[in-house]
Every structure is written in C-alpha cells, then in structure tokens.
Amino acid sequence: MSAVSPLRRVVISGIGVVAPNGIGKEPFWHACLTGQSGIRRITRFDASLLSSQIAGEITNFDPTQFGLTEEEIHHTDRATQFALACAYLALQDARLSGILNDTERERTGVIIGSALACVEEGEKRWLQLTKQGTSVPSMEPEDILPRTLLMSHASASSIAAHHHLYGPCSVIATGCSAGADAIGQAYWAIQEGRADRMLAGGTDASISYGVLDVFCVMGALSTKYNAAPERASRPYDRQRDGFVMAEGAGVVLLEERELALAHGAHIYAEITAFASNINAYHMTSLPSNGKPLQHLLTQTLTEAGINPTELGYINSHGSSTPPNEIAETIAYKAAFGEQAYNIPISSTKSMIGHSQGAASAIETIVTALVLERQHIPPTINQEESDPQCDLDYVPNHARRAAVDIALTHSSGFGGVNSALLLARPDWKNKHDR
Amino acid sequence: MIDRKKRRVVVTGLGIVAPTGIGKAAFWHAISEGISGISIITPEEGAIAERIQVAGIVRNFLAEEHISHKTIHRTDRMTHFAFAAIQEAIADAKLELTRENPQRVGAVIANTMGGVGYVLQQLQALYTRGPRFMSAFTAIAWLHVANIGQAAIRYGIQGYSKTPVNDTVGGLDALGMAYTAIQRGSADVIIAGGCEAFLNPFILFILSQQGQYVTGNDPNGYRPFDTRAAGLILAEGAGICILEDYEHARQRDATIYGEIVGYGQTNDANGLVAPAADGTRYAKAIRLAMQEENIQPEQIAYMSADGRAIASSDQGEFHALNLALGEHLASIPVSVPRTMIGHSYAAAGAIDTIIALLALQTRKIPPTINCDGHHFSFNLVREKAYLLPQTKRQRAEVALIGGRGVGGANTVLAVATSED
Numbered sequence: 108m109s110a111v112s113p114l115r116r117v118v119i120s121g122i123g124v125v126a127p128n129g130i131g132k133e134p135f136w137h138a139c140l141t142g143q144s145g146i147r148r149i150t151r152f153d154a155s156l157l158s159s160q161i162a163g164e165i166t167n168f169d170p171t172q173f174g175l176t177e178e179e180i181h182h183t184d185r186a187t188q189f190a191l192a193c194a195y196l197a198l199q200d201a202r203l204s205g206i207l208n209d210t211e212r213e214r215t216g217v218i219i220g221s222a223l224a225c226v227e228e229g230e231k232r233w234l235q236l237t238k239q240g241t242s243v244p245s246m247e248p249e250d251i252l253p254r255t256l257l258m259s260h261a262s263a264s265s266i267a268a269h270h271h272l273y274g275p276c277s278v279i280a281t282g283c284s285a286g287a288d289a290i291g292q293a294y295w296a297i298q299e300g301r302a303d304r305m306l307a308g309g310t311d312a313s314i315s316y317g318v319l320d321v322f323c324v325m326g327a328l329s330t331k332y333n334a335a336p337e338r339a340s341r342p343y344d345r346q347r348d349g350f351v352m353a354e355g356a357g358v359v360l361l362e363e364r365e366l367a368l369a370h371g372a373h374i375y376a377e378i379t380a381f382a383s384n385i386n387a388y389h390m391t392s393l394p395s396n397g398k399p400l401q402h403l404l405t406q407t408l409t410e411a412g413i414n415p416t417e418l419g420y421i422n423s424h425g426s427s428t429p430p431n432e433i434a435e436t437i438a439y440k441a442a443f444g445e446q447a448y449n450i451p452i453s454s455t456k457s458m459i460g461h462s463q464g465a466a467s468a469i470e471t472i473v474t475a476l477v478l479e480r481q482h483i484p485p486t487i488n489q490e491e492s493d494p495q496c497d498l499d500y501v502p503n504h505a506r507r508a509a510v511d512i513a514l515t516h517s518s519g520f521g522g523v524n525s526a527l528l529l530a531r532p533d534w535k536n537k538h539d540r
Numbered sequence: 541m542i543d544r545k546k547r548r549v550v551v552t553g554l555g556i557v558a559p560t561g562i563g564k565a566a567f568w569h570a571i572s573e574g575i576s577g578i579s580i581i582t583p584e585e586g587a588i589a590e591r592i593q594v595a596g597i598v599r600n601f602l603a604e605e606h607i608s609h610k611t612i613h614r615t616d617r618m619t620h621f622a623f624a625a626i627q628e629a630i631a632d633a634k635l636e637l638t639r640e641n642p643q644r645v646g647a648v649i650a651n652t653m654g655g656v657g658y659v660l661q662q663l664q665a666l667y668t669r670g671p672r673f674m675s676a677f678t679a680i681a682w683l684h685v686a687n688i689g690q691a692a693i694r695y696g697i698q699g700y701s702k703t704p705v706n707d708t709v710g711g712l713d714a715l716g717m718a719y720t721a722i723q724r725g726s727a728d729v730i731i732a733g734g735c736e737a738f739l740n741p742f743i744l745f746i747l748s749q750q751g752q753y754v755t756g757n758d759p760n761g762y763r764p765f766d767t768r769a770a771g772l773i774l775a776e777g778a779g780i781c782i783l784e785d786y787e788h789a790r791q792r793d794a795t796i797y798g799e800i801v802g803y804g805q806t807n808d809a810n811g812l813v814a815p816a817a818d819g820t821r822y823a824k825a826i827r828l829a830m831q832e833e834n835i836q837p838e839q840i841a842y843m844s845a846d847g848r849a850i851a852s853s854d855q856g857e858f859h860a861l862n863l864a865l866g867e868h869l870a871s872i873p874v875s876v877p878r879t880m881i882g883h884s885y886a887a888a889g890a891i892d893t894i895i896a897l898l899a900l901q902t903r904k905i906p907p908t909i910n911c912d913g914h915h916f917s918f919n920l921v922r923e924k925a926y927l928l929p930q931t932k933r934q935r936a937e938v939a940l941i942g943g944r945g946v947g948g949a950n951t952v953l954a955v956a957t958s959e960d
Contacts, residue, residue: 156671182812213824216807222683224705233663233742240667243583244745254812257653257746259684259705261812264947268811273821276807276949277713278705280651280684288702292717299720301805317663325676382726384643385701387692390680399698402643520679521689523701 117297118532119475120372121203121360123196123308125189126469127163127353128458131196136476139484140505144337144458146351152316159328161336162314163353163460168192174269182254183265184228185312189356189465190219190262191269194306197360198270201372207270207304216274216302217263218293219358220285220309222464222519223318224259224278230317232256262310266358274302283424283461283519284383285309286468287527290359291381294527297363304366308358309468319352325391328352329427340461341488342425342454343432343496350426353460357468359475375475376529379512380411386522392430397438399524400516404442407514407526415443417538418450419510420483422474424517425454425500426461431518433495440498451508453501457487467517471527474515478531483508511537549722550958552794553633553782554894555625555733559596559775560881563628568898572925574907576880578759578773586744593757595739596775596882614677615690616655617737621778621887622687623694626731630695633782633794635729637695646699646727647688648718649780650710650734650886655682657740687735700727704886707945708846710734711779711889712953716803718783719953728788733890735778747774752814752850752946760910764847764876765854767915772849775882779890781897797897801938802835802954804828807947815944817852819860822950826864826940829952837868839956841928841937842899844892845921846944847876847908853944858918860942860950873928874920877906889943893953896939900957903928 122132127145129135138145145163154160170180173192180188194217198204207215232252236244246252255261260278267276275296281288286309293307322328329349332339340351367374384406386399393399408415423435439447455473462469477483482505489502511534516526530538554564559577561567570577581587581595603612603620606627612620626647630637637645659682665673680686688701700721704713711734718732747753753771754761762773789796804825808816815822829835843865846857861869877895878888899905905928908921936956943951 213806216805221705222685230663232746233660234667236745237664237742240664244742246745246749252746252749257743258707258812258947259652259654260707260710260945260947260949264707264807264812264949267807267809267948271809273807273809273824275805276706276809276947277710277805280654280703280705281688281701282683282685292702295720295724299724301720317659317666320666320671320674321659321662321678321682323671324674325679327679383700383702384698385646385688385692387642387696387698389693390686390689402698519685520683521685522692523685523688 114298116364116377117294117361118364118367118377119359119375120362120367121197121201122472123193123358124469124472125165125192126355126459127165139455139458140482142485142487146336146339146460148336151314157319158323158330160333161339161351164314165354183261184225184253184255186221186224186310187255187262187265189312190310191265193308193356193358194266197306197358201360212271213273214303215272216305217266217272217276218279218289218305218307219262220279220289220464220468221259221262221311222282222285223311223313225255225261226313226318227315228253228256230315266306281523282521283463284467284517284523284525285464286357286466287471287517287525290468290471291525291527293361294378294381297361303363305361306358307361309465310356311463311465312354313463314352314354338488340427340457342427342457342486343493343500344489345491345493347427347429350428351460353462355462355465355469357465357472359472374532376478377532378527379530380407380528382407382410383525388522391520393434395430395434397434400435400438401441403524403526404438407528411528413512415446417512418514420477420513421450421452422470422515423452423454425456427456436496436498447498451483451499451501453484453486455484470515474513474529477510478513478529481507481510546723547725548786549719549800550784550786550789551781551797551897552784552789553629553635555629555780556891556894557598557621557624558777558881558891559598562601571877571880571895571906572904574909574925576759576909578882580757586739586741588745588748591748591755592744592753594759594773596773597739598776614681616658616681618651618655618735619687619690621737622649622735625778625780626691629780629782635782640729642696642698644699644728645697646701647691647697647731648702648714649687650704650714651684651687652705652707652710652736652885653738654684655686656738656743658682660742706949707947708883708885709889709943709945709949709951710886712941712943712951715781715890715893715953719800719803722783722785728785730783731780732783733780734886736885736887737776739776762849762879763910764849765916765918765920766911767917769849769851769854773882775884777884777887779887779894781890781893796958798900798955799958801956802829802832804952806950810948812947814850814946815848815853815856817856819856819863822860822944823863825950825952829954835938835954837865839935839938840872840940842896842905842939843872843874844896844941845874845876846942847878858920873905873922873926875906875922876908879909892941896941896955900937900939
C-alpha cells in the first residue's frame, strides 16, 4: 500500500496581523521598522499586586472594522476575534475575499495555533459564576455565556464558518510554537494535496490577572522595567530579565503555487521547509548547550537543500529570557559555524512582547515581509551587550539588506521547537544556478 | 515538484485508561461484553441538581501506580491518565526506547480543555488568598502542551511532537497527524492519541447550559440513533497508540495490530453548534479516508460511528453514511461503543480507534448499549455484540472511525488488518 506522489510547492500570498505595535500589515510594518514598542503598563486589570505590571496590550481593536458580525462579536472570545480579524485581512490582502467559488472553498482549510486560547474569557466567567471563587457555580436566569467558553478550537472553527471554508480545520496548542506549527502543518497539507489553500496562523489574548500571576509566580516575566515598559523586552541585552506578556494574532493565506500564479497573486514568499522537535529536558527551561535548536536548524536547512551561506536573515525566538538567548547563540554557531557571524538576526519580540501562540505566526509574517521588502527590522533596547551574545542582532535600527532566504524559529514551555524556512518567490532560479 | 514514496504506517501498541477499564485487557472485556462504565457522580465530582448527574468517571485510578509523587503534584489528572496509557502502550509494543534514535520518535497527544482542574484550584488560591498563593507549577500543569512535554522528558524522545485541539475529534486528528508525519518521513515512531480530565463542577456547569448532554441520573441515558436520544454522557480517560513506520516495525519484529490506511478531515463551516443534520461534508471526509488507498465499501468490516445522540446530528450521520457507503451500508456493522464509556472528548477518538483495531483482531463488534429495536430512529446500530462471519479474506478488512465536533469538524480514520 504505497504510492509515489509529488509534493507541491506552497506560497504565502496574504497577510493579516493584529499586534500591540500595529493593527494591519502597513501600520505594523512601519512600527517594526521604526523600532516602536507596543509594551505599556497594564490597563486591562489592576496589576499593582503583581511583580510584572506591563504587557503588550492591543488598545484600539474594533472588531466591526474587520468584518465581524454582531453575532460573532457577541459569541466569541477576544482571541477568536483577533483571529477572525486577521483571516479577514489576509484574504483581503490576497484579493480573494468573497470570490472563492464552492469548489475552491471545499479545498480551503484553517489551522490556528493557540497556547492559551479562551482563557481570559474562562477566568472572567469563573469569577462571575463562582462569585470570585467563593461558591459552587451558579448563574442568574438572565446571564448568557458566550459560545466559545471552553472551546479552545473556536478560532479556527469561527474562521471556517465566517468564510464558508469546508477543508481541514483545527487548532494546535503547542505553547509558544503553536503559530509556526499551524503554518507548518498547513504547508504540509497543501504540499501533500489535502488542501489547495489554508488560512494559518496563531492567536492568543491572555492578559488577565490569573494568567499574569501564573507566569509571575514561576519567575518567567520581566519585573525590572515596570516604570519603563518600552524598555522591558530586550533580548540579547545584558539587562534582560524575562519575557513580557503580549496579546495578538497573525494569519497568512497559503496557496499551492500554481494556483496562486494562475490568479495573479502577489507572492510574498515560498515556504521551503518546516521542521520541529522537542527538548525532552525540562518543562520551562532549555539545555544550555543549545543542542535541540542546533539539530532543528540543521534539519531545516537540510530539508530545503540550503547552505548556511545562503541564509540572509533569521527572525529569532528571542524572548528576552537570560538563558534562552545564550542557548540560541550557541546553537547558531554550532549549526552555521563562522557563517553565524554574518547572518543578521533580529527579535521582533523586543517591540511586540511575547504574544504566546500568536508570536511565531507574527514572526513568520515579519520574515515574509523582510523577504518582500529587503528591509530588516531591528532588535530594540540594545544598550549593554552580553558577552555571551556576540552575533549580529541588528541593534536598535532597521537595515536594508539583500535577503533571498530567511528562517524563523520558536521555542516554548513544554519544549517544542519549530522552524520555518521562507524564500523569495524567484529563489529557486538563483539557487539552482 | 519532488517525487516521494509514501511510507506505510502501522499500530504496534495500545494503552488505555477508561471508565470501563484501566488497561487493554480489562477494557476490552467490558466493551466486548457490553458492560457500561457510566456511574452516578457526586456534587464534588461535578453533579448538578436537575442537570448532569451521570458521567464516565475513571474510578480506582491510582496515579501513584504510574508516576512519581513529585510528578503527580506538578501535573494535572489529564497527564496522569496520559502517562498510564503511554506506559502500557510502550510495553505492549515491546518498544525499547533506549535503542531508538530519540530524534525520530515523537508524541502527538490531543486534549481539549487542558489541565483545567489544576488551574481552577490555583485561580481559587489567587482570588481568595492572593497572588503569592498560586503554585509555580500552574503553567506547566495546565497548558495542553504539558502532556507531550512531560512525555518527552520521561521517555527522552526528541522528535516531531504536537498537541491538536479540536473539540470532540482531537484524538482522531492526533492519530491522523502522526500518520501523515510518519508517512512523509518526519518520524519513525509516534506515541499518539488523546487524554482528557474535565469532570469538575465548573466545567459540567458550563456544559450543562448547552443542552447537548444527558440530564438526570439515568446511567443508560446515552442513546444514539434512538427516538429517545437526549444527548451525550461525558467521560474522562486516555487512549494511546504506538504508530510506527512499517519497515521499522518489521525490522524489530513487532506485533502489528493493524495499519492506518486513510485520514479524511472536512468542516461543516456552520459555527459553534452541534454537528449538522446535513451529512454532505461528513460523507466527504469518509470518502477522503477511503480514497487514499482506494478502499472499496465491501472491504469495510466495521464502522465506529460518532453517535452524538442529538436527533439532528444523528440524522446528519445517517445521511453521511448513506452518501458515502450507499447500498453497502446495510451489510456493514455500525456501532457506538461510547454508549458504555461516555464521551471523553480528545481521548474518545483514540479509544474508538483502539476498539476498532481490537474488533478487527478478535472479529467481535462491540455493541451500542441503551438502544433497542423498538425505538430505533435509524436502522443502523446493533444492540448486542456481534461476531463477524469467518470469510476467506481476499483483501484487507477495514474499519472506519468517524468523529464530529461542535464547530463543524468531521474527521474519519481508516484502519486495516495488516497485509503482508
């Protein structure tokens, strides 16, 4: 029972992003290139008792601007609304909004990554129903619970319902690598012919008292910069002291390459490899020798048949956590040798914070835009260099560069690491020459 | 385009924690004899006056028998279940992980609600006592990814590992994802399945508002395809299968339960409502699962149905089976063994697959309990266990496992007796 079948090529032809430093592709990209941070003091709840009182909140999100119906707004949690908005933007960006026919929609699916999904809504309703945790659950006859409560898969299902997409549809919850995993799995689905088009990305909206405390008590969050929030997320900098919580979403439209070319799509990039592994080390920390990441980087390049010398940019995980960036740097050197010093590397988490399952999807979008626009956003807040982080992290200022092939990778609690390799649409001609 | 040869994927080990039995032997005895694991639950277990009062709770489960004291306190009940099932599956497969390349072994474990029992306790500590009273282990116990993260650490596996979330079909998706990953060469061995533990007052309270679950205290209230259908009974548990590249399994002389031969996934795109009365897209998922290896309806020896026990959803499933299988449907045994277990969400699809593999192996089709011929709304399921006739097999026999979810998911897996 075996068959020989061709693997198809897959491209990114639509982008939708909702981030603390910009909603929509152009405002977001402008903010990234100009080094604008979206981190502020928390306004969503009273954070005065917590050690970390800052976050990348999205403060001006109006779901009605992104095609959400009254019913959707009423029945969905914040993370689902972000995802719906991004899917809407991605389809519009691809100029496919509302024009896919029945047959095409049968072959279009959705995969969304989420680390925490509808937790903010869950916490709010738990407080309401248990009277702040003091009684058994009960509710007044007039109370109505949103339909997405308890439904971590609501983001993907809601996108499918909104756009009448009948292909494969699911959520993946691999922590902070979830968004990249969603895009990677969608890439595989199109490659293998299980779908022709996929909306894929990540979403999380988890800036709540409960969630912030979960990460405060484990000492994962930045606590030194409550008075200077914009300076708090500082990957690679010697004064970094933990990640900064953020919310947001990013969704891309992936298309089988021939189909995209046939309708004259604007192609941002082609996906040329997806690889992932798991640390098997510790639930919240990673081996200091960077071995799992090293293996992952090597595997990714091997899968695409690429040499380190061809790699023009890395959008790193760069979570602003002291051990992470040291391990990353060791892994880059081990995987790429001396070439590691020549590859521009930036962490856009320095501006966005860590939007959990959305982060790696947003970073895939950044990577695609770097390829399209040949312009690399900086790692901001680079003030005092860490001797153990001595590579080119594109400090503080954006840089123009010729980039044909770029990599983005992510790691998360639980130890899942994922990487995607992207290339300019014409990369193959150059590569094969 | 790159040509590639798809690899064959077989199941070589099974592990199970269910209300009907902990461990394959006890579980299969109950399932094949039609013995129910549903029981009346207490208010502490989530029972709500006038509403949900029965569930498939796993009683007599001692986490200490499966994991260390330290790990127990840093993990939720969902992970305890997963560990017990994984341990059994690895032993059943006679898999010596120390002899494997860890980067070629992965884990794909579905889960729907995370370690919700653990996190609710911690929320209570936060809101009634203050921020310092929350456990530092909350994040790692609660996140869906806890199950694969902990499994990777315990077994030293470093390969492709994922956590699908898809309402009641996540377990089937986990097996489907693991199947495609091995097929395309991204791993050689994957520990795949699902786990769930959400029977607590808050979750049952929320679910009881949705009107899709049996209310009252009748342990026999789960009646799919029956005029008395009144919804599901909820359950907890875990089901794990060891999926393996066929050549890899052959090289180490593994016993093969069966082969995964198809995976179909579609969505009704009808929003966050019960599975649709229109079975068109579910039928398409069945066809997708069959077309991968060109399975003919006459090869199908068993259909494990979703059996939601909501009149419109059952109508949709009947519609789908007719569309996909046509006149052959009348001669295919269909059952909903979940009537004995309850619906354990992400664990369910994996448990159903284990049942289907054991049914093909023993030629015994488990029954749909609680239903009888006088009340059938569709002439589809059987009340009693059923022995497949002994025939001279010309081709592999196939079982289909179907699942649907709120949110429109239709997932179908096809497993076959292994041909050499």
